[in-house]
Amino acid sequence: MRVLITGGYGFIGSFVAERFYQEGCEITIIDNLSTGNRSNVEFKHHSYALSIEDKKCEEVFKSNRFDVVVHLAAQVSVATSVENPRADTKSNVLGLTNMLSLSEKYGVKKFIMASSAAVYGSNDRIPLGEDEICDPLSPYGMSKWVGELYCDKWQKMYGLETLCFRFSNVYGPRQRDDGEGGVVSIFLGRILSNKELTLFGDGNQTRDFIYVGDVADAIYRASYSALTGVYNLSSSTESSINELVGHLQNLAGSVKTTYKDPRPGDIYRSKLDNSKIRHDLDWAPRYSLQDGLVKTIEWMRNERTETSHSVEKKKKETSLFVKGLKAALPYVENFILFAIVAWLSSAVVLTQNEFVDFKLFYIIVMGIIYGNRQAILSVALSIGLYTYELLGNGRELISLLYDTDFFFRIAIYLFVGLVVGYTVERKSSRLLAKQRQLEAMEEKHAFLSEVYNETRQVKEELQQQILNSGDSFGKIYSVTKRLESLEPEQIFTSTVSVVESIMRTEAVSIYTVNRYGSYLRLVAKSGGDQLDAPKSMKVEDYPYIQNLLENKEMFINKKLEGGLPLLVAPVMSNGNVLAVIALHQIQFENFNLYHHNLFKVTVELISTALSRALMFVEATMNQRYIEGTSALKPEVFKEILNSKAKASQKHGVKYVLLTPSVSDREQRELSEITQIISRSLRETDYIGLGDNGEILVLLANSSREDANFVLQRFNQNGIKMNFVDEGLQHVG
Structure with missing residues (x-):
């Protein structure tokens, strides 16, 4: 089975990918790596660093022909959805519709979408069933609700099987412990960093925690089921935040806690009814909260260390320094070159070679190398240097305002600086545009080459399977x-x-x-x-x-x-x-x-x-039977007898050959005797003529003991039958 998992490098996505891989499925992942991490998926798979709304996704669908699409990629932050609802809609609605359209277009059999308990909003009816009214509080909850409606419409309009799971509070290994993570990962991150926990409210507010492994198992099992529509995916167990802290204290040691005023908009109680998925999928969560926390703490202790954070911080500081140095380099070079020009200008004055103007060359060089900005700066510095030289030679500042040569020199500096700077800037802009266009083409070529190579690899693997597999087509x-x-x-x-x-x-x-x-x-x-x-x-x-x-x-x-x-x-x-x-x-x-x-x-x-x-x-009925009788012609009967003999030799399937007595054959017509014989036979038995014209009866799948019962039936009908001991002699 070929499976596409969007957001497959994320917390839930990596577990889902791992579950399908364990069942022998071929995995493809689309992830823009905004929150996911490639290191989460270590087994062999196909990978595309794309956003789900990107047009390039069509090439992925076209090349792979997926059986199942598990859509987990989304903008998952409630706070971000409030601050930037447009970005939330772009990912959670436009991205979803792109995946639905491509799934329908390229024959995907099943589309599974990750929804959220956020669609219910603030509802005091506990536990919440799938038929409860949806009244989301945030744009995130709204986009998930809209996504469910899109899935339903795609199923009705195009026949695409769609299934939406409303997740409760999912936790487990690989979950981020920053603001984007869940309460479990955030608490564990603070505990392992020896920081106190902040609880908003009295701590008796409840949540429905479900381990990520149980979520992955339900998604896998649902992928080959007939389930469609909307289902809650939860443990259906209420656990208070105080109980969660108590479990963490038992597992990780003492925990410092601080209680603050409740945050506005926070839901006090949360519990999703999972009876529908339990009944329809015969599924139940395997991990209790304490069992799941043990696995999560073990992973966090191994992976989330202070060293990794400090290395990341050092890399960030280094990159900022390099970036700043790169931005300051043109100015540094400009001032160095200006200092050289100033020294040369003073030397020229000493030798009286006034016809050489190094400042003009300086402006041209800076304009050619760096463009308009550095050209203007060099013009300003050159004008300042020229004014300083005149004043140093005894000229008055007021007199310069009436000196046409002074203004002419300044005009030349400005003209050369603007022309050279503008020309180079325009050329640079065109080159930059061409370079970006080339980079885009190279990126597209690299992407298509990657798709082609993976398609070719899959083709070669399939060819090998066809050649080597014992049950290949x-x-x-x-x-x-x-x-x-x-x-x-x-x-x-x-x-x-x-x-x-x-x-x-x-x-x-x-x-x-x-x-x-x-x-x-x-x-x-x-x-x-x-x-x-x-x-x-x-x-x-x-x-x-x-x-x-x-x-x-x-x-x-x-x-x-x-x-x-x-x-x-x-x-x-x-x-x-x-x-x-x-x-x-x-x-x-x-x-x-x-x-x-x-x-x-x-x-x-x-x-x-x-x-x-x-x-x-x-x-060919008239060519198989002797006219007016139920007896097969000799050549037809001989072929059937051949087949029975081969079956007997290879599989031990027994048969018996009988013939009527001589007196019966002489006293009755062929049509009469075959009619009497056929009344005593089963559908699997045959009457025919032998090579010498004798009447033969073939009892299929019978031994001599079985044939004795048939002989009794023949005797009751007035016909005496004899065994043909050398039945194989009739086989050609």
């Missing part, structure tokens, strides 16, 4: 080629080998259903005498067979009741059950949903082959 096809026969009897015989090969078992039986649907007759089985399968079964004595014939659906012995097959599937033709195939033994690890479906597909292939053979038999 390639192997199934090669095995079921044995069913390419137009003789129903040969198909029944080959079916035993086909099912044995595909299902890896040596305990298969096949029964035909009589025309009235009242009896089953054994036509083939595996294992020789090792498999004790009854030769005939009265349908009314076996409720599971009755149900199978009525509903035409596969029977699965989920309770592993003794005396019953593990799997029984109907062989269909034109909507009717012609036979049933029973699987009596299979390795325990193979008694799973995958092998149930494999058995179903195999039986459907057998049904197709049998339908084709029956159509051929019906179309």
